[in-house]
Amino acid sequence: MISQNTIPTGYLRKVHHIALNVRDMQASRYFYGHILGLHELKGEEVDATLKELVAAGKIANFVTPDGTILDLFGEPELLPPDPDPSKSFTRAYHLAFDIAPELFDQAVSVIRKNNLVIAYGPLSRPTGRGVYFYDPDGFMIEIRCDPH
Structure with missing residues (x-):
């Protein structure tokens, strides 16, 4: 049973997915799928709730060998606060x-x-x-x- 103040150690089992906003879906799909070699989920592998967005090219899903899902969300207007990538622009x-x-x-x-x-x-x-x-x-x- 979860207490009112904490989730006990061990209750969270694993990282289910990581979601990243990406400006150029094609470039990001190539990077994660071809350069890094992650498996892109397609067809029946795609979660039913995401099929329409994946078909429209707005989301791409990859899976790591340990089963963690990497979701890419297309945000064509996305720009970091600074074009120099060495300057952190996110909390991650x-x-x-x-x-x-x-x-x-x-x-x-x-x-x-x-x-x-x-x-x-x-x-x-x-x-x-x-x-x-x-x-x-x-x-x-x-x-x-x-x-x-």
């Missing part, structure tokens, strides 16, 4: 994806081959390796791995 700082340590360098190579703007890294620290870069809307993405 970045979205981090985990990768096997042996695949990290390959991921960095893909980022560079696609001429994505790297904010930090690649860098190594006691918790592993990471590289931070921007999606088409200037939202920071991290690819990270545990230490070998």
Whole structure:
């Protein structure tokens, strides 16, 4: 039973989905689907409540290997307060994806081959390796791995 003041530890099971507003749906679908390799939900995979919006190109849904859904909401008029993506413009700082340590360098190579703007890294620290870069809307993405 949930108390009136707190949700007990363990009641929240997982992150169900993350929703991002994107200015250019085509560029964002390419980034998340082709560059990052996330599976885009199509046809019967799309939630019934979103089918009409997906068909109209206003929403795109991706799923990560762990089952977290990434929803992209098309907002063509969306502009960050500052065109410099290194200046944070949202309360969400970045979205981090985990990768096997042996695949990290390959991921960095893909980022560079696609001429994505790297904010930090690649860098190594006691918790592993990471590289931070921007999606088409200037939202920071991290690819990270545990230490070998």
